[in-house]
Amino acid sequence: MKTRLHTRQTTFRQLEIFKTVAERLSVTEAAHALHLAQPTVSTQLAKLSEALGVQPFEQIGKRLYLTDVGEELLASTRELFDVLDRLEMRLAQRAGLSIGRLRLGVVTTAKYLVPALLGPFCKAHPQVEVELQVGNRADIRQRLQANLDDLYVFSHPPRELDIEAQWLTDNPLVVIAPQDHPLARRRRLRWTDLAGERLLMREPGSGTRHAIERHLAQQGWTLGRTLTIASNEAIKEAVLSGLGLAILSRHALTHMAPGNLVELPVQGFPIPNSWYLVTPRGKQSSPIALAFREHLLSALAPKPAGRSSLSAEERRTRPSRRV
Structure with missing residues (x-):
């Protein structure tokens, strides 16, 4: 009975804060996502732990981990918010x-x-x-x-x-280059014409990189020099600065000033996507x-x-x- 009483002393806001921290394993990121000050997040987590009489997190070095009871609390919290979402759904249907x-x-x-x-x-x-x-x-x-x-x-x-x-x-993937790149003046290119160029690539796990590697393998082409950059925007800026060429969504070009970057007419491109x-x-x-x-x-x-x-x-x- 005592445990039940303590459980009911928790608030939805505390559970929402806990869920956000648990899914990110970062108080700082959770505070940013919730638009709260970091001390506020820490205070609410402490109140939740006190009310439940458990420690849902443990910190080892600078990293935050869920304890076993924290895993159980996260699963139950998700179930609770799923119920609230379904209630919200029914109310939305009425409204x-x-x-x-x-x-x-x-x-x-x-x-x-x-x-x-x-x-x-x-x-x-x-x-x-x-x-x-x-x-x-x-x-x-x-x-x-x-x-x-x-x-x-x-x-x-x-x-x-x-x-x-x-x-x-x-979502076609195309080869892009700065407008003043020597290859940009060519009307037709082969993959071998790019052999001396550095190719700027997204990180492993990226869907774009997966599509590129699969396409090159299907064509029997190989990658030369590469540089991994974990952001499309950073890749575009790196291409503009002359660091190399890239294969990106054609839609990415629409978000640049006209003419800054150009699509190269490479045979075998765009990659269907x-x-x-x-x-x-x-x-x-x-x-x-x-x-x-x-x-x-x-x-x-x-x-x-x-x-x-x-x-x-x-x-x-x-x-x-x-x-």
């Missing part, structure tokens, strides 16, 4: 789409796609709270596996997980998530017929449209 929350997890390249489409949706539903998480493929895959968001956008959906994936639009809308199979989507799904599909129409299910062979062989 239409005037209130609610939409959680989106998108891979880094999709930041050129999703925010532009999210803007009109938010204007139409100003009281809908949106959480947009952007990360590399490994980060978003982890969020998908933990069922942390309503919808996910991948360029390479994790087929090893039990998911539903719907094709959204093409696409974006997909992904959810765990059987997930019960909220009315807001369903509305945003329809908004995306409508905004990106027309699309090829029969693309509502995921076929690995079809995705590998599907030709790219120029954008």
Whole structure:
């Protein structure tokens, strides 16, 4: 009875703070995500530990780890907030789409796609709270596996997980160079013409890198000198500075001043690539998530017929449209 009393002395806010810290294993990152001061987060965690009589975290060196009881508390907290989300869903159904929350997890390249489409949706539903998480493929895959968001956008959906994936639009990968690069004056290039150039690459685990390595292997081409940079924006800046060439989404060029970067006419490019809308199979989507799904599909129409299910062979062989 005593344990039950102490459990009920906790607050939803304390549990929300705990959940945010536990998922990031960082008080600083959690404070930033919650728009709170770091001491406030630490104080609420201490009050939660005192109320429950347990220590959900342990710190070894500078790293934070969940204890066994912390793992149990995180699982229970997620269940509790899932119940609250379902309640919110039912209330939203009664109130239409005037209130609610939409959680989106998108891979880094999709930041050129999703925010532009999210803007009109938010204007139409100003009281809908949106959480947009952007990360590399490994980060978003982890969020998908933990069922942390309503919808996910991948360029390479994790087929090893039990998911539903719907094709959204093409995301062709092209070779880019500074406008004053000698190769930029050529009308036709072969991969061998790039042999002396350094290629700037995303980190292992990135969907873009996965697509590049697969394409080169299929063509029987090899990589020369490479430099790994874990950000598309940093890669573009490095290309501008003359550090090397890169293979990026063609959509990335639309976010540069005209002419700063150019697409090289390399035979065998662009690499066919696409974006997909992904959810765990059987997930019960909220009315807001369903509305945003329809908004995306409508905004990106027309699309090829029969693309509502995921076929690995079809995705590998599907030709790219120029954008």
